Structure formats: C-alpha cells, structure tokens
Amino acid sequence: MILQLRQNISHEEATTLAVANQAAFFQENGAYIFVLSSSVKAVPAALEAYTDKSWVTDSDIQLASKQYRNEVREVKWGKTIVGGNTGNTVMIAGPCSVESEAQLELTASLLKELNINNMRAGAFKPRTSPYTFQGLGIDGLKLLAKMREKYGFSIVTEVRDATNVEAIIEYADIIQIGAKSMYDHGILKRCGKTDKPILLKRGFGATLQEFVQCAEFVLSGGNPNVMLCERGIRTFETKTRFTLDLCGVSYLKEYTNLPLILDPSHAMGYAYGVADLSRACVAMGIDGLLVEVHPEPKKALSDASQQLTYDQFRNLMQTLQPIANAVGRQMV
Amino acid sequence: MILQLRQNISHEEATTLAVANQAAFFQENGAYIFVLSSSVKAVPAALEAYTDKSWVTDSDIQLASKQYRNEVREVKWGKTIVGGNTGNTVMIAGPCSVESEAQLELTASLLKELNINNMRAGAFKPRTSPYTFQGLGIDGLKLLAKMREKYGFSIVTEVRDATNVEAIIEYADIIQIGAKSMYDHGILKRCGKTDKPILLKRGFGATLQEFVQCAEFVLSGGNPNVMLCERGIRTFETKTRFTLDLCGVSYLKEYTNLPLILDPSHAMGYAYGVADLSRACVAMGIDGLLVEVHPEPKKALSDASQQLTYDQFRNLMQTLQPIANAVGRQMV
C-alpha cells in the first residue's frame, strides 16, 4: 500500500513513522511517500492522521503500477523526453563495446547524420567467460564522455556490478543495469539515490513480476526516473540468441507506468532479424529502442553477429518513422 | 539433398528408383522430385543419369528451405493469394469455437462489413480437460460450410487428430493443424495427399527445426501449399498465456520459403494485448494474421479471455493498413 503523507511533516518525523511502520519512504514534490507491503489493504491506524492520499495495490508492483499512476511517467535527459503525453519513441544506438576512439568517432558521425541524440556502448562488459575481452573499463567511460562533450550526445552505458556503479553514475547520462545484474541489490539501492534515469534490463531468466519489483527497489529509494528494457528471455529455442517477449511488453504497457525501451539486438543475436524486430517494437507504441550498430561488425570484439552495418542501420531508420506515425507517435 | 528428375520418367521407374535410394518423392510440374537425407551432399551415382537439377541443404529443412527456393511460395485459395510477389497480408478472423448458427451469422456480418474473406472457427476442440466443452464436431463443420455457401467466405478450421482429418479435408478450405497435433504423422501424411492449403501451427514446445521438419512431411507427400503459423511458445513467463516468438519468425522469414501466418490471440491469451501484437506482426512483413473475435467474449464457451469484441476488432483493422503500407504491403 502506498501513502502520500501531508506536506508539513519533518524528515525526523517521517523517519520515525517509517521505522515504526516498516515502510520504505522517500520525498516527492514536498511530500513523503510511504510504501508498505502490498498485503496491507487499509491505512494503518497509526498513520491515519498523517496521510493525505493512499493507493491499494494488488502485488508488490506498487510505485510502478497503473493503480498508483494511470499514465506513463515522463522521463527526461539531455535533449530527450519520453513518456507522458510526448508520443516519443527514442532511438539509442551504438556499438556493443567501446573499442577505440576511432570507433566512437565513426559512431558519432553516423548518429549525427541521422539526428540521433543518444549513444550507447559498454565499457565494463559482463562477459560469461573470463578468457574473453572484458571491456576498456574507466578508459572506455572517458572516451564516451569525450563524445558527449564534443557532439552533445547523451551517453547510455552499463554498470556491471556494485564495484563500478559509482563510475557509471559519474560518467553516464542514463545508467543501464544489465540483464545479468537485474537482481543486484547493491546497484539497485545505489541507483535509488541518484536522480539520473535508470534503464533497467530484464534478466533473461526473470519473470515480469520480479523485473518490475526490481524497479521498485530504485523507485522506493527515491529515484522516479526508471525505464524498463525488455531484451529477450531464455527459452528452449536456440536458433536465435534469446526470445523477445512482446507478450510481456503488452503486459508491462497495460499494468505499469514506466517507459518501455526495447532491445531487439540482444534478443535476436543475429543482424538479419534486427530490422524486422525493431519495426515490430515501434508498431507496439513503445517509448524507445536500443539498437547495436558497428562500423565493421565482423571485427567487433563482442557480439559480432548481431550488430548492424551502417547501411543496414540507415535503411532501418527510414522505415521506422512511418510506422511510428501509423500508431500516433514519432521517432526522436 | 533434393533432386529434380528428368521429365520423361515413368511412375514405375520413379518408384523403383525412390525405393532403391531411400528417397521421399512426389511429382511437381511434370517432374519427379526426390528428397534424400540432408546428410547426402552429392548426387548418388545411381541417380546421376536421371537427375536434371539438384540442391544441397544444411539440414532436414529441405523443401521448405531458401536453399531450395529463394522466394516465398505463392499459396492461393478462394479469393485470396499470399506469398510470391503479392505483398499480401491476409486477415483470418472469427471465434475460437463454433457455438451456434446465430453466432456464425454475427461473425459473418462483421467480416462482410470489414471486407474480410476468411473465417476461422473450431469444430473439434483439442481441450486439455475431458470435462469441458469439446466442440460441436461435424455439426460445427456443417455450419461453417453453410457460411461459405451463403457468403463466399473461405473456411479455416482445425483437425484435432487423425480420426477427424477426413472430415476437415472435406469441409475446410484451409486445413489447420493445431499446436497439439503438430507432430501427428497420421495427419501430416494425409495432408500431403490433398492439395488444399495447410496451416501448420507450431507446437508450443516445438523447436523451429522440428516445426519446419513437420512441414516437410506434408511437402514431401506432394502438397506444396503449406503455411507456417507461430502462435506462441511455452516459457517460464505465465503472466501471459504463451510467448509469441517473433525472433523465431525472423528466423523462418530468413531461412524458409513458406508463407507465415501469425496468431497473436493464442500467444497472448488476453484481449488487452492482441491489438498491439497484431500491429507488431504486420510490421514484420508477414503473410497473414489469425485473430479471434467473438460477439460476446465473456460468454464464449472456450478462450473467453482472449477474444476481441467487435469494437476492439474494428479499431484494430483501421490501424493495420497504414502499418502494412509502411512496410510495402497491403492487408487483404
């Protein structure tokens, strides 16, 4: 159950009340928001005098639910806004990993050419083998920051584990929490204490319920700027790398208030399907796309098979705007 | 390996050669087509003198492969053509089950209003419990035939098991093989002996490889008119009934020559997601959609939660044409 307390309550008072009532709490627009277990269905007597408004929720999907807020949250960064009444579908593009400054310069020129404001690339790679390329680390982050300064891009990059969350928060405009880190309390709790937008990827073995509950860790920490990213779940089918769960996207659209960013590249794992899947995603009326593109995919140090060439990506971009229009939206 | 024999070979000769070489075979455009195991990579010496053309394939996806035919097969029935150069995306709509003549009349008037030529409804229902509605059986087929005669619709209905395959072949224009029957040799082999179009649904636990290999049973029986239907696979996610595998659809588009018909209703299991998913499917440039619509979904005898109301369906139809256009196709 969610309670919005009256405006004039002090931090000390709020803290005391929260501890006594086992509530997560944070401040929003001058009022304290308390979140109790979803099994609580009525305002507790001890909190009645302090409560302005309240919302009952079905499950521990609380702050993220349509029962709490009946519209998609507006999230802003750099030149970009998604959610709310914007009808925006944002394109976020770039290589899987930062490999070199030259590579990022080539990426920058492609994005500039296509009026794309958001650059993605990984610096700390959560590889499954210790004997493969692990990313450039801090040096990679610095190269990304250079692109922001030089060209005005917003930077989306991934935190790998709690040991590098501070560095990512410092360098990124959007903090991406990867699929393998979705459950990481160290990251989630820290991200609740920044106000930078969080792009939370769904663990490939995670249920929708768990996925949104992980977003609740960030939201209940006080950061309202969370976006959900479906990137494919693991199923018995192995002809493709993962299975993009668009039924799940329908569920998230229906029941949550968080912007939805889709990642067809990781789901598919092969460049040949990325364009069709991107078009399918846009036709669903979602808030953004994350697409991998590389100047020379065959030479990429990670995810070589799934990154688009520049020409494939240019062709894709041409077809997305009319589909967005057909569902009353626009690509940004 | 596939061989196309020379034109002047007799049926007796072909039969003798096929048995001697363990080949499946059938006649097409006056020539016998032999299909050997895909592990055979060169024309066997004993067949060299008889062979006109040959194709090597990677796996036992042979007649269905792009390696054999590099374009989508054209399949025709009633007023409809899909595949080939048509750019057509066909809508096939109707209730889950035939329940009464009145219900089918209401369906007919909706389809007429929206210029839809293909009606779907089940007469033999492959229910998972013996204690629920099992369909009207032959009486249901007769009601469907009546709709065809009265209004000119083509009828799509499902064979449940090999005991009713003759009845379905007699009454239907398109024989639908259901997800639970996908592996049924009795059905598949019988369907290879008709020339009516076959709509083969993917088993929800079937790999893409198995799915297309089941189509090979029909194709190698001599029926070239097979269409594949992705309708959701079973995964760990249970908020939705199944998980529509659009990554798999990308695979099928890339590697097979069979028209693709998608069924978002069974995948989702809930009406709220069907419209978005239908739009996503059309944006992928597929050949057709199978959508469940019912005059009063809440009173439906099966699949009550996933069938669209008439108004939901009308709204959906309005948005599909512009998306089809955006990907260079048209709804029919």
Added chain:
Amino acid sequence: MILQLRQNISHEEATTLAVANQAAFFQENGAYIFVLSSSVKAVPAALEAYTDKSWVTDSDIQLASKQYRNEVREVKWGKTIVGGNTGNTVMIAGPCSVESEAQLELTASLLKELNINNMRAGAFKPRTSPYTFQGLGIDGLKLLAKMREKYGFSIVTEVRDATNVEAIIEYADIIQIGAKSMYDHGILKRCGKTDKPILLKRGFGATLQEFVQCAEFVLSGGNPNVMLCERGIRTFETKTRFTLDLCGVSYLKEYTNLPLILDPSHAMGYAYGVADLSRACVAMGIDGLLVEVHPEPKKALSDASQQLTYDQFRNLMQTLQPIANAVGRQMV
C-alpha cells in the same frame, strides 16, 4: 466432482442421467461413476437420489487425484504388478526401435539373464524428420509378439498416432502413448475403451496439470489402468537432450493415485548419465523404470547416443536393488 451411483441402476438410466447432467461416466465394480466438471462442488439435486458416494476435487485432476483415491492404483499385466501395497519397482528395458529379429533375440537373452519380464521397443517411430528411419511398423509388432510367445515377456510399445492405435492395442501388453502424442484425443479416447494398461508419457512441453488431465481422458473412458511416465521436459538447457523433472515427480507422487514409471534415457539423451539418473529415480520410490539398452548402441537406427551397452546395463542392475531396499521397495 465425482459421484458413485447406487448399484442397481441400468445402463439406459445411467446414460440418460449422464447426458442430462453433462457427465463423463463408466462402470466400475458394478456401479456407475459419473464425473462432472470440477467446478461443481455439491451433488446436483437431480442426482441426489441416485448417488451413493461423492468426492469433491480441486481441479479437473479428478479420477487421478489423491482426493478420490488415497493410495496408488494397483496395475497388473503378465507376471508384473505395480502400485497398491506391492512396493514393486519394475524394470522395463530394450532398444529404442525394433530393427531386426536378431536384435530382439539378443535383447531377450539379456533380459532373461537379468530376470526382467518386460521388453520395450518401438515399431512406429514418431520421428521429427521425414527423411530418417520411421520404424518397421506392423512387421516390428509381429517380431515383438514373437518374443512374447517364445519367452513370456510382456511387450511395451508405442502408438504413434490414431491411425495405428488398433494395431498397438492388438499386439502390445502395455500401450505406450508417446510424448508427442500425449494430447491426442483419438488415441486417448480409444485407450479408454480397452482394459490393457496404458503408459502415458508426458509431453515435453506439457505442464503437470495437462499431463494428468490427459490421463483423465483414459480414466473417464472406463480404463482404470493408467500409469504416468515422466521422460524429461524441454528447457533452455541443451547440453542434455531434455531435463528430467523429478520435482514434478514429487508433485505427482503427492497429488495423484497413478503409478509412476520414469524414463531417464530420453531425458538425458546420452548413455553416460543414464545409470546415475536411474539410481536417482529408484531412490525416489517410484513404480518403474524404462531404460534403453542395445546390443551395439553405435549402430542403432535411432537414439544411438543414449542407449546403454549390455555391460553398462548389467552394472546398473546390480546397484538398483540395494537402493530400492533402502527406500523399502524391491526391483521386479
């Protein structure tokens, strides 16, 4: 809901009552058993006067439930009894497919040596490719029958689809319904009309609920002799062929009254794991094992990688008896 009617009711009366109340029904020990939907929770007024005993069930797992019968059903054939108070764990062994009489003679001598009374082998193989060995068909059944006559084995063999169910019922002592045919109404309904034991394999994409409900088709047809066979489900893990679901076996033991026969060979797909898994199964206190063994596994026409050699099988047999004893049972 299950009702046991009073003894003196005629077949005509029972039929009339069943139709009027939408009940499945059959006769057992002189009394008619009616099965209504599980949503019915009280004896309907119209049936009160006829009802002797009644059972309410949670779901459409009814005749198979512990709520109906609180002990494991006893099933008998040939020299074998399982279930009830027997504490028997039966070994059923043999090759994947019947390949030749010589192969079956070798199998027979191994089984004789080890005092095994039940021989398994497939005659109609539900292969996923049309371009591979499909089994010897009727000739295979005849060879199996010969082994029964010559050596006294009971024969377990699989029905592939409804077109060969009559032949299997004629030749087999236990009718095995394969994983790919689990949902086949044509087979299930026909098997309800014989009294030979049915070994129903779980579809690899089937939930436990669906699995047991398929058994209900047979049970409610009047055949009480159904045994369930877990043989591995399809998961994301592909290092092994399937994933043997022993958690599911725990569920079936707790909630159903049907004997449980486990098939570690198909689950594992590789001979190296079959012995350990067989021991695990026996330690769970189950009613039987189905193990594939072949005189020369490498030359097998199907499932070559998973069949045990004779020496591997002899070693396995030696270790099973002490484990069975440790859980209060004996191998038969």
Added chain:
Amino acid sequence: MILQLRQNISHEEATTLAVANQAAFFQENGAYIFVLSSSVKAVPAALEAYTDKSWVTDSDIQLASKQYRNEVREVKWGKTIVGGNTGNTVMIAGPCSVESEAQLELTASLLKELNINNMRAGAFKPRTSPYTFQGLGIDGLKLLAKMREKYGFSIVTEVRDATNVEAIIEYADIIQIGAKSMYDHGILKRCGKTDKPILLKRGFGATLQEFVQCAEFVLSGGNPNVMLCERGIRTFETKTRFTLDLCGVSYLKEYTNLPLILDPSHAMGYAYGVADLSRACVAMGIDGLLVEVHPEPKKALSDASQQLTYDQFRNLMQTLQPIANAVGRQMV
C-alpha cells in the same frame, strides 16, 4: 589452453609474460598457471621455453574441466573434506534466514543431535521485493559466528552483492554465491583472491556452460576451492518452485572436476518433496546436500513453505546413509 610454467619463474617475469600473451594467471604449488583462450590449441611460440606442461580444452570450461584434472578436486574446511577419494557426501543444514539467536540455538541442538558439522543460514537476503524481510545483515553474521565459536560448526552463508562480499568473507567458512549473483564479476573476482571455499549456485536462468565459466572466474583468480551447487532452474512448470536439473548434474559429474553440492529445498519450494529429492541426489553419488530446516516452518520470515520440520529432517537423515552406502559413499 592451460599452461603450467616452470618452477623458477619470478612474479615479475610471470606478469610480463601474462600481459604479453593475454593470459589469466595464478600460482599453484610453486608454479605459475597460465590460462589462455580455449581457441588456442598449441603452446604459443613465445611461451614454449617457459612451459612445463599444457592442456588443451574444448571450451572456456578450462580449469574446471576433466581435461585438465581427471578427478574431483578435494576441498577441505573445518572438520569436513569432500571430493578426491573421500567418498564423502556432506550435509549442510539450517534455516533459510537467520531470524534470532534463539532460532539458531534450536538449529544448533538439532545439528548436534544428528552429528552435522555445517550450518547454513542467510544474513543478507536477495529478496525480489523491497517490501519484504531483507535479512538481519551484519547482526545475522555475528550470530552465525557465535554458533561457530560455541559449537564448532562451519558456517555457510550467502553474499548478496559486491557491497557485502568483504563481510561474508570475514564471517563465513564457506562463501555461498547465490543464484541471483552467479554472474557478478565483483563477487567472483574478489572470491578468486581468498582461499576460503566458494559454493557457487547456478543461476536459475543460466546454462551449464555459463555456470561453470563463472566458476572459472574464481579458479583463474587463484582460488582452487570452488564447489558447484545446482538448485533448480526456471522452466515452464510452476507447480513446483523450480526444476531440479539432475540431467545437468550428470553433465557436471562427467565433464568437470568440481565437487557438486545439491539444494533440493529451493528447487522444490515445498517441504513435501524435499526428502524424496534429497534421496535422489544422494543416489547420484554427489558430494553434498544443502537442506533447509526450521524449528517452526510456518512462522519462518522467508521460504516458509519449503523448510522441513525437525521431525521431517530426522526421518530424512535416517534414510540417507543406506542410500549413500549403496553407491559406495558415506554421509558426513
């Protein structure tokens, strides 16, 4: 590829060589071990002069493979040894979470009664909802340490994320890496720098390949004491919490050299199946079991449904020894 360098190489020299050849490296028994990518199949020319022995591996399962060491590694702690020639199957038992000192005292008396030397309990709980009990944290660790001092138990407890790995390494005898943290590089790399035994749980969405490769992060960091824990994978079946993958356990036994500890409690999710599954695990000849037991399961603050009562646990213990004996092992 794995290389064992000659004995007299200095740390400086080893470091220089490792960097130049992109090798992970550590020292073992006085010699440096270098691990190159598994795609390297011959000793690189630049390292030939320094190399004593070498091993080629099929995949990036290298240090953990039977190709490198053909027997199960011996791992020791407190009074316990597993692996090697011991034939030991260790029981590790205790509640899901540390809840209070009184609860741990009750646990201690049960373990003492049954001669169990290893106590498990969680202090930092990786819950999926922020609105439920999150564990006692450091206070929980201190209570566990108290049990060790008072009674001589070894303590097994879980690191939740990289922010508490130091605390766990300080307080625990065996560092458990939970299923949700399996991919956590921050944890894995830190655990490579301790020599305390690591119990690595398989992520419920992780393939066996990924699972063992995560162990490689610890092993290649220089800690040879890694044990693998299968605890159930997520499948489509939801009657049970997860699906214990014993086929996967067969794979791990066949191809890896790491001791295997199984956790039937989390796999099953319900107390009723835990005893049967524990017996199945022991019959497979594994190295240990992790079982949840609670003085009053119904009042447990986490995992209430799956913890055994004391009487259930006592009964289980009585049956495990004979099964262990039947497979040539003993419970410790």
